[in-house]
Amino acid sequence: MVSLSVDIAGIHLRNPTMLASGVLGISGKLLRKVAMAGAGAVVTKSISLHPRSGYLNPTIVKVDCGFINAMGLPNPGVDYFVKEVAIAKEGGAPVIGSVVGEQVEEFVEVALKLEKAGIDALELNVSCPHARAGLIGQSPELTYQIVKAVKGAVNIPVFVKLTPNVTDITEIAKVAVDAGADAITAINTVKAMYINIEIGKPVLNNVFGGLSGPAIKPIAVRCVYEIYRAVNVPIVGVGGICKWQDAVEFFMAGASAVQIGSGIAKGLSIFREITKGLEDFLEKSGYKRISDIVGLAHKV
Ligand SMILES: Cc1cc2nc3c(=O)[nH]c(=O)nc-3n(C[C@H](O)[C@H](O)[C@H](O)COP(=O)(O)O)c2cc1C
Numbered sequence: 001m002v003s004l005s006v007d008i009a010g011i012h013l014r015n016p017t018m019l020a021s022g023v024l025g026i027s028g029k030l031l032r033k034v035a036m037a038g039a040g041a042v043v044t045k046s047i048s049l050h051p052r053s054g055y056l057n058p059t060i061v062k063v064d065c066g067f068i069n070a071m072g073l074p075n076p077g078v079d080y081f082v083k084e085v086a087i088a089k090e091g092g093a094p095v096i097g098s099v100v101g102e103q104v105e106e107f108v109e110v111a112l113k114l115e116k117a118g119i120d121a122l123e124l125n126v127s128c129p130h131a132r133a134g135l136i137g138q139s140p141e142l143t144y145q146i147v148k149a150v151k152g153a154v155n156i157p158v159f160v161k162l163t164p165n166v167t168d169i170t171e172i173a174k175v176a177v178d179a180g181a182d183a184i185t186a187i188n189t190v191k192a193m194y195i196n197i198e199i200g201k202p203v204l205n206n207v208f209g210g211l212s213g214p215a216i217k218p219i220a221v222r223c224v225y226e227i228y229r230a231v232n233v234p235i236v237g238v239g240g241i242c243k244w245q246d247a248v249e250f251f252m253a254g255a256s257a258v259q260i261g262s263g264i265a266k267g268l269s270i271f272r273e274i275t276k277g278l279e280d281f282l283e284k285s286g287y288k289r290i291s292d293i294v295g296l297a298h299k300v
Pocket of ligand 1: 020021022023045046060067069071073098125161187188189211212213214216238239240241259260261262263
């Protein structure tokens with residue numbers, strides 16, 4: 001009998017799959033539904049101090065191997081969102097609050113409000129490729145300040161979500177861990193754009209967006225592999241996961257859990273499909289638990 005449960009930074013997950021931030025995470029009811037569909041944990045849409053309407057349409061475009069989105073982090077603001085936390089928790093899986101802000105104080109204020117609302121852990125989004133807030137994750141100094149300040153203010157685990165849009169992702173991962181990060185989530189979307197050749201113009205209103213889906217999986221796996229070598233905290237892998245084989249690749253690169261974003265376009269059954277596939281794979285290969293394959297690709 002194999003076990004799929006994992007413990008990450010003190011959070012117990014019945015299985016290693018999570019809903020990625022921004023994808024169905026905007027209301028308590030949707031988060032509850034995803035948890036009931038089998039996700040091991042759910043991450044909220046990134047929440048800011050004040051409501052944000054996001055960018056004007058078009059905000060998302062389908063490309064060959066995924067999507068490019070520039071939503072502009074639309075969300076109802078933390079004071080509205082705190083009411084949703086209890087509903088989300090009825091799903092029976094840990095709820096991780098994604099926090100976004102423009103400066104240190106905003107991150108701290110949102111984090112404190114979510115903690116008070118009963119959220120299980122926080123994920124600091126310092127990595128959105130199409131918002132000013134996303135530039136934080138390209139600066140070691142700003143990343144350090146924000147992680148340090150949030151860690152000093154709350155008593156729940158803090159995950160830090162990194163951007164691949166940097167020269168060396170391990171530099172930012174190390175800084176985040178030095179500042180106290182309990183886990184690293186990698187990766188957010190890859191900066192991209194799409195031009196409609198009939199009209200000769202970029203399609204997204206914001207011009208640039210973030211590429212997600214199968215196109216970015218090899219980039220995300222590479223980032224997880226590099227981060228695993230650089231730091232000693234658990235890593236949550238995300239980017240292009242659509243089937244259990246993708247998840248195994250992330251575990252072998254060094255992830256202890258995985259998140260699914262664009263993959264839910266296939267339907268919420270993806271969580272049960274992936275957990276079933278993982279269970280069969282472990283059983284067939286003679287492994288007992290997920291941790292047996294975490295970082296396997298690093299061993300000679
Ligand atoms: C429509 C959309 C909205 C997103 N919104 C957020 C967000 O609010 N906060 C965040 O940290 N990541 C956000 N992301 C990034 C995802 O959480 C994830 O890191 C990325 O899409 C890669 O995973 P995937 O290929 O499984 O989608 C968003 C992605 C998409 C496609």
